Amino acid sequence: MEGTGDKTFYTVTMARVYADQGRYEEAARIYRYLLDQTPDRSDLRQALEAVTSKWPAPPAHWHDISGLIERWVRLMVRRNALRRLQQCRVRKQ
Numbered sequence: 001m002e003g004t005g006d007k008t009f010y011t012v013t014m015a016r017v018y019a020d021q022g023r024y025e026e027a028a029r030i031y032r033y034l035l036d037q038t039p040d041r042s043d044l045r046q047a048l049e050a051v052t053s054k055w056p057a058p059p060a061h062w063h064d065i066s067g068l069i070e071r072w073v074r075l076m077v078r079r080n081a082l083r084r085l086q087q088c089r090v091r092k093q
Contacts, residue, residue, distance in 0.1 A: 007033060012044070019051050027051045 010030045018027035031048035035041065059065065 010034065012047075015047065015051075019047075019054075024051045024054050 010033045012030075012034065015027045015030035015034070018024070018030065028048055028051045031044055031051060035044050035048065038044070
């Protein structure tokens with residue numbers, strides 16, 4: 001189910017089905033949408049909390065891994081910029 005697509009099936013029942021299937025992110029997406037529509041519903045808030053509590057914890061060294069990914073992305077951007085500069089220099093010669 002796409003987050004920005006048709007929300008016809010964004011119902012409490014569909015969220016429960018997803019939660020029962022272990023598809024917690026999809027269930028949480030629906031609960032958040034429903035809470036945006038009716039923010040005073042404490043049952044939806046409780047259901048959202050229950051679903052998000054079942055998400056697996058990130059790996060212990062996730063912060064280290066995310067730092068490496070950020071560094072890799074920065075290096076890739078620099079490499080692409082360098083390639084573009086080299087192509088410009090080759091064209092001028």
